[in-house]
Amino acid sequence: MTILETRGLTYSYPDGTVAVQDLDIKINKGKKIAFVGKNGSGKSTLFLLLNGTLKPKKGEILFHGAPFKYGSKALREIRKSIGIVFQNSDDQLFAPTVYQDVAFGPTNLDLPKEKVRELVDRALEQVGLIHLKDKPPHHLSGGQKKRVAIAGIMAMEPEVIILDEPLANLDPVGADEIMDLLNEFNHFGSTLIISTHDVDLAYRWSDYVYLMSNSKLIGEGAPEEVFRDVELLKEANLRQPSTLEIYNEIERRGLTNGRSSPKTVPELVNALKPPDLMWVDVPPGVKEGDTLNLGVLYGEYAQNSPYEAINARVLHIHPEGKAIAEISRRGFKAGCILIYDTDSYSHSEVIEVINEGEIDFVGAMGKRSKTLAEEDGIYLDVSSGVIDRSLLTALCGKRCLILTGGGMVDHALQRIRDYVEKSGIELNVGTVNRDGGGFCWLEGFEEPVDGGEPTHHI
Ligand SMILES: Nc1ncnc2c1ncn2[C@@H]1O[C@H](COP(=O)(O)OP(=O)(O)OP(=O)(O)O)[C@@H](O)[C@H]1O
Ligand SMILES: [Mg+2]
Incomplete structure (x- = not known):
């Protein structure tokens, strides 16, 4: 209208x-x-x-x-x-x-x-x-x-x-x-x-x-x-715009997943085409056909990588312990993002969520939520570009908490939901305390496109 x-x-x-x-x-x-x-x-x-x-x-x-x-x-x-x-x-x-x-x-x-x-x-x-x-x-x-x-x-x-x-x-x-x-x-x-x-x-x-x-x-x-x-x-x-300029250069080199117009860093990351096949070191016990959950570190697939996780299916194991794996970025299991509604805020509850939810990364959006966190000594890993940076952190398999109130809970959920739908990456998203309610994981997210549960985390 x-x-x-x-x-x-x-x-x-x-x-x-x-x-x-x-x-x-x-x-x-x-x-x-x-x-x-x-x-x-x-x-x-x-x-x-x-x-x-x-x-x-x-x-x-x-x-x-x-x-x-x-x-x-x-x-x-x-x-x-x-x-x-x-x-x-x-x-x-x-x-x-x-x-x-x-x-x-x-x-x-x-x-x-x-x-x-x-x-x-x-x-x-x-x-x-x-x-x-x-x-x-x-x-x-x-x-x-x-x-x-x-x-x-x-x-x-x-x-x-x-x-x-x-x-x-x-x-x-x-x-x-x-x-x-x-x-x-x-x-x-x-x-x-x-x-x-x-x-x-x-x-x-x-x-x-x-x-x-x-x-x-x-x-x-x-x-x-x-x-x-x-x-x-x-x-x-x-x-x-910078993201488009970077994307164009990557696209010209044939390194993107089809054509898209990424607007944010997480979208830019998702536009990258992972290599199809890669040599990886595998521990004993891994068999051909197994699915591995790997992290990427400086272009190598590594154990305990702080960077983005990827699913890989073992195609062939070389006698010396190295394997050729088929890489699949879509369908890997990323971390989670929890959103805490600060409209009804309780310091002890936030601390409980951080401890019991094994939260690695905390961000706050909106002046009021930032002030609450600051006054109560809650350490914030991020206080600007919170949604994008939480997405990037969750992509590395970490668990994130976003403190926000007012209409921003819905806004944040929508942005994350859009990203999950576009990328096909399995990311758990939940709310705590929304409209005075308890904890809930959100339903309705698409199942991972392929891969499913990895048989080995290395
Ligand atoms: N009070 C005024 N009297 C005469 N000319 C004016 C007046 N205010 C603006 N202009 C002229 O009108 C034109 C448009 O100006 P305007 O301020 O609308 O541009 P703008 O797109 O907002 O620019 P900026 O990006 O610098 O803010 C310019 O050529 C300017 O010199
Ligand atoms: Mg002007």
């Missing part, structure tokens, strides 16, 4: 600069959209048009099928539903304290005082700035200001959230946290529109991409199509 649409949208600034020209876009509800284009291509101007801050010179904008109106009451309604985080936070922040700034939007929605307090506290906690709530915004760092501006929009819970360069000024872990938060909003139905120069982010994160150049749209489509079009990227002054 289309939520926001433009038809022939055109805007020129008073000095005559044409910044947006004849734009037709259709944004579907609940999607994650990225606008990508070089400096001065018209992204910020378009965003100001999309929430009614600027009025088109030609063309129109429709929200839920109804054309924008520009009277003050109509604009108030638009801005309630379509929130924008400006590229430059100084254009957005004006109240004497961080708290008042974030409270400005919800207060204007005529919500009860208690509700406003609840929304503001939650938004500030989510962006990790609750401790700065009494500070004047102009005394904050660039990244902190950005977080306040994002909190201010999130506290209004708009249907569409537009973010102009949301990650500019944010440190890498902070950027991951904001993206996690945006994904959470998206999970609950918000439509997200961002502009970015970061092709890796646009490729990995978005459902649909628009490329802009010199005030016009020059391309659009699914990220895997747009970012494969080298000529188009050249025209837009952009480069290919």
Whole structure:
């Protein structure tokens, strides 16, 4: 369903600069959209048009099928539903304290005082700035200001959230946290529109991409199509995302499993074609036809490897103890990922899960879960890119625990489920404490494609 649409949208600034020209876009509800284009291509101007801050010179904008109106009451309604985080936070922040700034939007929605307090506290906690709530915004760092501006929009819970360069000024872990938060909003139905120069982010994160150049749209489509079009990227002054560039080089050397468009490191790993046959050292007792569960260490198959596990069927045993084995990556038995829902958190329970579940690797997603772990002295192996790094660790046969709350439990499950389905790798996934329930392994995962239980672990 289309939520926001433009038809022939055109805007020129008073000095005559044409910044947006004849734009037709259709944004579907609940999607994650990225606008990508070089400096001065018209992204910020378009965003100001999309929430009614600027009025088109030609063309129109429709929200839920109804054309924008520009009277003050109509604009108030638009801005309630379509929130924008400006590229430059100084254009957005004006109240004497961080708290008042974030409270400005919800207060204007005529919500009860208690509700406003609840929304503001939650938004500030989510962006990790609750401790700065009494500070004047102009005394904050660039990244902190950005977080306040994002909190201010999130506290209004708009249907569409537009973010102009949301990650500019944010440190890498902070950027991951904001993206996690945006994904959470998206999970609950918000439509997200961002502009970015970061092709890796646009490729990995978005459902649909628009490329802009010199005030016009020059391309659009699914990220895997747009970012494969080298000529188009050249025209837009952009480069290919790194994972795609690495994949292309591997593919040219004939080392991939068919054609794919990996977006993350675990997907890239899964795109690699393992060698078909390999000499391996086998212990006494192994017979021809046995299945071995091996690890890969620096290109050799080795015992107790900390790297990715693989299934291998012994075809022939040489008298000197070496064997020729047929390698199969699909169907090997990887480790597990457990997700603990921190919405009802108990320190002793997490420690019990870590000990009894023989957990090797712990990660936390979302500010609240990280703070809980930090306060309780739970050592975190990873606090950014948590899902991908847990997947990579589980691929090596290890047992991982992800601490997260809110909508992120479902989001994490979905990402892991997608990976399991695409890769065919057997990975146990479970939740602890979800919605106050106990422990449960998830059902419905596909059986391994081949291999099954190895007869020997070496
Ligand atoms: N207030 C203004 N008055 C006149 N021209 C402007 C104004 N603001 C922007 N422009 C011009 O409009 C064009 C589009 O600018 P815009 O800020 O929309 O680009 P952008 O894609 O957001 O760029 P960036 O990636 O640098 O943020 C540019 O040529 C810019 O110089
Ligand atoms: Mg801009």
